[in-house]
Amino acid sequence: MSESVPVLPPKSGGGRRNGLIAGIVVVALVVVGAIAYFATRGSSDEPTADGSTAPTVVKLGTTDVAQPHWEILKDLAAEENIDLEIVGFSEYTQPNPAVTDGDIDLNAFQHILYLADHNNNTGDDLQPIGSTLIVPLPLYSEKHTTVDEFTKGEQVAIPNDATNQARALFVLEGAGLIAFTGDPRSPTPDDIDTAASTVVVRPVEASQTAGLIGDPDIAGVIVNNNFASDAGFDLDGYVYADDPSSAGAQPYINVIAARPEDADNPVYQRIVELYHDPSVTESVVESSGGTAVIVEGYDAAKLQQVLKDTQANLKAAG
Structure with a gap:
């Protein structure tokens, strides 16, 4: 507090009065502190008007x-x-x-x-x-029913955020649609061996991948489960998906x-x-x-x- 508590001059026979005032000040400070505490928590165990505990x-x-x-x-x-x-x-x-x-x-x-x-x-x-x-990360397609049907140079849309993108690239590698130039722990499109790969990746924001399923320039999309569900996909209708129970x-x-x-x-x-x-x-x-x-x-x-x-x-x- 920026102001000090005033000190009252002593009065004859005022010991009990001073004690009472000090007690009131202490109680007031405790009440103010409690109000501040509960105001900043966003939740409280303080009893409500009906005697119950607030959630x-x-x-x-x-x-x-x-x-x-x-x-x-x-x-x-x-x-x-x-x-x-x-x-x-x-x-x-x-x-x-x-x-x-x-x-x-x-x-x-x-x-x-x-x-x-x-x-x-x-x-x-x-x-x-x-x-x-x-959940598995699936590859969906309206053009193909198996990975063997994809042809050289076709595009696959993948999430562009770093970690979902890395997983999507591992999915495509597992499907045999791309190969890496080395053994990256967290691959990016720069790690793709273009000559040894079938498809070309097109990174987009994760929430946009589902909307590209019908794009004539896109042969497949890798879509996170929640976005696929929201878009009304047949969640069992994927072409390929990784194994969620694998050691990695x-x-x-x-x-x-x-x-x-x-x-x-x-x-x-x-x-x-x-x-x-x-x-x-x-x-x-x-x-x-x-x-x-x-x-x-x-x-x-x-x-x-x-x-x-x-x-x-x-x-x-x-």
């Missing part, structure tokens, strides 16, 4: 806000006096800065590799606090992320646990057309170690 407010950001499992998760959280607000974002570049800036508390939209790339590039230290799912799949585990100082927050950890309630996970799998695999057995510490290793690998790949 703890938690804001979680995602790029697939329309998926039905979020409403199920909100209802489960409400039963435990957690007011879970689901905040929608239209692009992958938005939810991480929103957590860092404190606009939201958590996000759930990315895999570990994307988070590692974000931390390396920004200097942030966002941490995974729980696993959600892993750990960096592609999707996570719930938080600021590092909130990694042990018990309310946030409870939200992670509620995400794994069967009513939520069954909805997740159903919405994915049966393609999503719920990731169990990864606690926060294990996920954070995977993140640390992945960040180191990205830096080494430089």
Whole structure:
């Protein structure tokens, strides 16, 4: 406080009065402090007018806000006096800065590799606090039903963000449609051996890949599961997809992320646990057309170690 508490001159027989005034000042300061504390938290355990406890407010950001499992998760959280607000974002570049800036508390939209790339590039230290799912990254086509039908020089649209792009290139390599000049840990289009490859890649923003499925110049598109679902794709109708249960799949585990100082927050950890309630996970799998695999057995510490290793690998790949 900028002003000091005034000191009253002593009065005869005023000891009890001075004690009373001091007590009032202390109580006032405590009340002011409590008001400031709850005003800045965004949530409170303070009793409401009817004697109940006000819910703890938690804001979680995602790029697939329309998926039905979020409403199920909100209802489960409400039963435990957690007011879970689901905040929608239209692009992958938005939810991480929103957590860092404190606009939201958590996000759930990315895999570990994307988070590692974000931390390396920004200097942030966002941490995974729980696993959600892993899904294959599929190649779709309206022109071809097998990879053998693709011809030399045809274009395939892929996500242009660094980590989804690297995974998309690995998908095309696995499908036999491209080859690399070396053995890159995090490939870019510059690593493609053009002469030894069948297709030419066309990097675009991840949310735009689905819309290019009918483009006459595009023979195939690699589309993240949530965008494919939103666009009404037959999620089982892909030409090729990577294997989400493979040994190298750990960096592609999707996570719930938080600021590092909130990694042990018990309310946030409870939200992670509620995400794994069967009513939520069954909805997740159903919405994915049966393609999503719920990731169990990864606690926060294990996920954070995977993140640390992945960040180191990205830096080494430089």
